[in-house]
Amino acid sequence: MIGLHHYLIVSAALLSLGILGLLTRRNAVNVLMGIELILNSANVNLVAFSRYGAGNLGGQVFAVFVIVVAAAEVAVALAIVLTLYRLRRTPNLDEADILRG
Amino acid sequence: MSAEAAVFWVFAALTVASAAVVVLARSLIYNAFALLFTFLGVAGLYVLLGADFLAATQLLIYVGGILVLLLFGVMLTHKIYDLDLRTEKTQLLPGLMVAAGLFVILAATAVRTEWQTTPRPPAPTTYTIGRLFLGEFLLPFEAASVLLLVALMGAAMIVRRK
Numbered sequence: 001m002i003g004l005h006h007y008l009i010v011s012a013a014l015l016s017l018g019i020l021g022l023l024t025r026r027n028a029v030n031v032l033m034g035i036e037l038i039l040n041s042a043n044v045n046l047v048a049f050s051r052y053g054a055g056n057l058g059g060q061v062f063a064v065f066v067i068v069v070a071a072a073e074v075a076v077a078l079a080i081v082l083t084l085y086r087l088r089r090t091p092n093l094d095e096a097d098i099l100r101g
Numbered sequence: 102m103s104a105e106a107a108v109f110w111v112f113a114a115l116t117v118a119s120a121a122v123v124v125l126a127r128s129l130i131y132n133a134f135a136l137l138f139t140f141l142g143v144a145g146l147y148v149l150l151g152a153d154f155l156a157a158t159q160l161l162i163y164v165g166g167i168l169v170l171l172l173f174g175v176m177l178t179h180k181i182y183d184l185d186l187r188t189e190k191t192q193l194l195p196g197l198m199v200a201a202g203l204f205v206i207l208a209a210t211a212v213r214t215e216w217q218t219t220p221r222p223p224a225p226t227t228y229t230i231g232r233l234f235l236g237e238f239l240l241p242f243e244a245a246s247v248l249l250l251v252a253l254m255g256a257a258m259i260v261r262r263k
Contacts, residue, residue: 002109004218005211007146010113012207014120014139016200021124023196029174033123033136036167040143043155051150052218057226060155061233067162068245072252074167078174079259091178094191 007048014041026092028081032074039070109149116142129175133168140164151223154230 014037021034043063050059084096115138122135140163147156190196234242 001103002106002149004216005214006109006113007150008211009208010116010146012204012211013117014143015207016204017117017120017124019203020196020200023199024124024190024193026191027129029129029171029178030132032171032174033132036136036163036171037120037123037139040139040163043159044143044146047147047150047152047155051152052216052220054219057229057233058238060152060226061230061238063152063155064158064230064234065241065245067158068249071162071167072249074170075256076252076259078170079256081174082177082260085178 004048004052007044011041011044011048014038014044026094028077028084028091028093031093032077032081035077036070036074039066042066105149108145112142112145112149115139116146129179133172133175136171137164137168140168151221152226154227 018034018037018041021037022031025031025034043066046059046063046066050057050063053059081091085091088095088098090096119135119138119142123132123139126132126135140159143163144156144159147153147159
């Protein structure tokens with residue numbers, strides 16, 4: 001029988017992998033992929049609690065808002081990455097140290 | 102093992118395995134295509150959780166929008182004849198320790214807690230979600246539409262050549 005904690009464990013695995021990608025990658029697009037994994041894990045949690053808890057479908061509505069924010073985030077972040085690439089000819093985040101004194 | 106459990110394990114394995122490829126594979130193109138399977142697996146989990154509207158939204162926005170945008174990002178930040186598109190990793194050991202520790206803590210919490218669950222029979226959700234959007238959540242709904250507009254205008258402004 002599949003219970004709530006099964007979904008929570010899948011979501012925890014997604015979150016940990018996303019954080020691993022966030023911490024270990026240098027390429028900005030890879031870091032964005034890690035952020036997408038983290039947002040997806042949050043969404044799995046929201047939908048699972050909405051399914052197994054009492055109350056209305058507020059969790060699913062919240063998940064839709066998370067998807068909206070993810071879309072806005074990835075659009076702005078890619079614009080910044082493209083500008084950075086045009087400026088420095090590199091997609092690597094640790095070479096973007098223009099503001100360092 | 103019931104059919105529900107079998108389908109759950111298939112989608113869970115697909116999601117987690119492809120997410121591991123996203124994080125660990127060296128080639129950017131492999132990362133992006135593995136992300137496709139992660140999104141598909143999460144959409145399958147949504148279907149299992151009875152969230153039909155959200156599963157369709159996941160497919161439309163993540164697979165149809167965000168993934169294509171990320172692929173644009175891959176293609177525009179690398180030379181087109183730069184075929185192997187490898188990216189290196191830094192701080193692998195500390196990152197692994199943080200991620201593994203976090204996973205152990207979260208999984209232990211999820212397993213040990215006595216969750217008060219009240220499972221509902223699955224029902225179509227689109228009607229209810231639409232009512233919630235235009236009723237109880239009307240203000241966040243409008244704010245989200247303004248946020249999307251501002252984000253699109255901002256993205257266009259940032260990449261515009263002077």
